[in-house]
Amino acid sequence: MNQYKDGGNFSNVHAKxxxxxxxxxxxxxxxxxxxxxxxLMANIGITxxxxxxxxxxxxxxxxxxxxxxxxxCADADISTTVTGTNTGTLAKIDDAAExxxxxxxxxxxxxxxxxxxxNVTGTHTNGIEVxxxxxRFRAKY
Numbered sequence: 001m002n003q004y005k006d007g008g009n010f011s012n013v014h015a016k017x018x019x020x021x022x023x024x025x026x027x028x029x030x031x032x033x034x035x036x037x038x039x040l041m042a043n044i045g046i047t048x049x050x051x052x053x054x055x056x057x058x059x060x061x062x063x064x065x066x067x068x069x070x071x072x073c074a075d076a077d078i079s080t081t082v083t084g085t086n087t088g089t090l091a092k093i094d095d096a097a098e099x100x101x102x103x104x105x106x107x108x109x110x111x112x113x114x115x116x117x118x119n120v121t122g123t124h125t126n127g128i129e130v131x132x133x134x135x136r137f138r139a140k141y
Contacts (some may be wrong), residue, residue, distance in 0.1 A: 010138075011136045013029065013030040016131050019061070025117075025118045027134070035136040037136070039134070040105050041135065042102070042135055043126065044100065044129070047127040049127070057130075058086075059116065070115070073107070
């Protein structure tokens with residue numbers, strides 16, 4: 001996990017290095033103890049599989065108060081959500097016209113830790129490239 005700080009206003013956590021996934025994957029977490037908010041950025045590449053209503057990728061957010069026990073974020077904790085398998089779903093990518101995109105949403109919850117979740121549904125033989133960053137902002141100190 002790499003971090004970049006600008007002197008206090010924000011800090012970027014490089015939460016998921018680019019990787020091709022064929023199964024569910026989680027990003028590293030971002031500790032929000034000294035920050036008032038976070039911007040979740042999930043980078044999605046071009047899929048190697050035919051996406052459909054039964055073969056798709058969902059980007060979700062989870063949060064935790066101890067960095068160990070994770071729960072799905074409530075939709076109210078995320079600035080932009082879509083209907084998905086779980087609450088806190090930022091995007092559902094089920095068509096080739098929807099991949100090769102960066103999905104961005106603000107986390108507005110109050111838990112100390114937040115992370116991105118890449119949920120794969122169906123058989124992804126060739127996979128899809130994903131990466132992610134979490135930009136913590138409004139430093140308290």
